[in-house]
Amino acid sequence: MADLRGGIDLGGTKIQTAIVDSGGEVLGQARRPTPTDGGPAGVAEQMAEALREAAGQAGVETAALEGVGVGSPGDADEKTGVVSGAKNLPDWDGSFPLAATLKEALGTEVRVGNDVQVATEAEFHLGAGREFESLIGVFWGTGVGGGLVLGGKPWLGRGAAGEIGHVVVKHGGAKCPCGRRGCMEAYAGRSAMEAEARRQHEDGAKTDLFKLMHKHEKPRLTSGIWERALDHGDDLAESLIDRAIEALGTGIASSVNLIDPEAVIIGGGLGVRFGERFMEPLTKEMGKHLFLDEEPPAVRVASLGDLGGAVGASLLFTR
Numbered sequence: 574m575a576d577l578r579g580g581i582d583l584g585g586t587k588i589q590t591a592i593v594d595s596g597g598e599v600l601g602q603a604r605r606p607t608p609t610d611g612g613p614a615g616v617a618e619q620m621a622e623a624l625r626e627a628a629g630q631a632g633v634e635t636a637a638l639e640g641v642g643v644g645s646p647g648d649a650d651e652k653t654g655v656v657s658g659a660k661n662l663p664d665w666d667g668s669f670p671l672a673a674t675l676k677e678a679l680g681t682e683v684r685v686g687n688d689v690q691v692a693t694e695a696e697f698h699l700g701a702g703r704e705f706e707s708l709i710g711v712f713w714g715t716g717v718g719g720g721l722v723l724g725g726k727p728w729l730g731r732g733a734a735g736e737i738g739h740v741v742v743k744h745g746g747a748k749c750p751c752g753r754r755g756c757m758e759a760y761a762g763r764s765a766m767e768a769e770a771r772r773q774h775e776d777g778a779k780t781d782l783f784k785l786m787h788k789h790e791k792p793r794l795t796s797g798i799w800e801r802a803l804d805h806g807d808d809l810a811e812s813l814i815d816r817a818i819e820a821l822g823t824g825i826a827s828s829v830n831l832i833d834p835e836a837v838i839i840g841g842g843l844g845v846r847f848g849e850r851f852m853e854p855l856t857k858e859m860g861k862h863l864f865l866d867e868e869p870p871a872v873r874v875a876s877l878g879d880l881g882g883a884v885g886a887s888l889l890f891t892r
């Protein structure tokens with residue numbers, strides 16, 4: 574069983590784990606909510622539990638795994654295994670030795686990597702990016718994350734590459750959750766879109782977005798709620814999604830001008846739900862800003878779905 578690896582995708586709301594063989598096949602998987610109390614240690618404990626459950630399904634002891642990779646938000650230091658400033662995780666403003674803690678709990682090697690980067694690598698090796706040598710991954714969800722594969726290899730920069738959500742699309746523009754102004758995420762991130770919808774609704778704009786949210790008992794405007802509102806012809810939802818597409822097209826095209834990749838892979842909760850539906854306006858918007866507009870890169874929707882992050886994390890042991 575030496576060729577089996579574990580992968581853990583650590584998200585703000587859920588922990589997804591998978592046991593993956595050397596061909597990329599998933600032999601076991603488990604998911605549980607990210608605990609909101611107990612801090613980083615409590616989160617690590619649930620991660621270990623969820624991985625044990627997946628390993629049980631695959632019929633393997635965690636100690637027999639070749640290793641376990643973790644895709645983490647915040648600043649995940651691949652060299653030290655320390656995760657810092659993961660602000661969307663409970664009480665995780667400081668640093669926590671995640672790899673060392675999990676190694677102790679699971680009895681096998683643990684590596685950490687950036688969640689979006691590993692999901693991009695999963696699409697590159699096994700998903701929508703398989704036929705390409707270079708690509709930009711754009712994960713359109715709560716925020717807008719990015720990952721890079723150049724010449725067949727992951728590009729991490731000094732550790733913080735791929736922050737496509739903070740490419741500026743409007744100088745002095747809308748306030749971004751990062752505190753700066755005019756970032757792509759300030760227009761396209763799900764949280765920023767929700768804040769703007771709330772603001773306009775309080776100013777009197779008509780919308781069913783919040784009615785739908787309550788009716789379906791969601792704590793926030795999920796991608797499913799946005800889709801329902803669009804299907805009902807909700808004007809505010811339409812205008813905010815159009816604004817998001819415009820920002821995405823602008824920011825992605827600017828990044829393409831710099832990198833010149835063969836492909837752009839669109840993933841994330843909103844990206845997977847809306848990628849095909851808005852492919853035409855998105856590529857049209859990109860076209861306005863592409864320097865080489867006769868030769869645009871391929872734009873594809875991520876194909877690995879919810880498991881992509883965990884599978885990508887397991888690939889940290891194949892790099």
Ligand SMILES: [Zn+2]
Binds near residue numbers: 749754758759
């Ligand atoms: Zn920003």
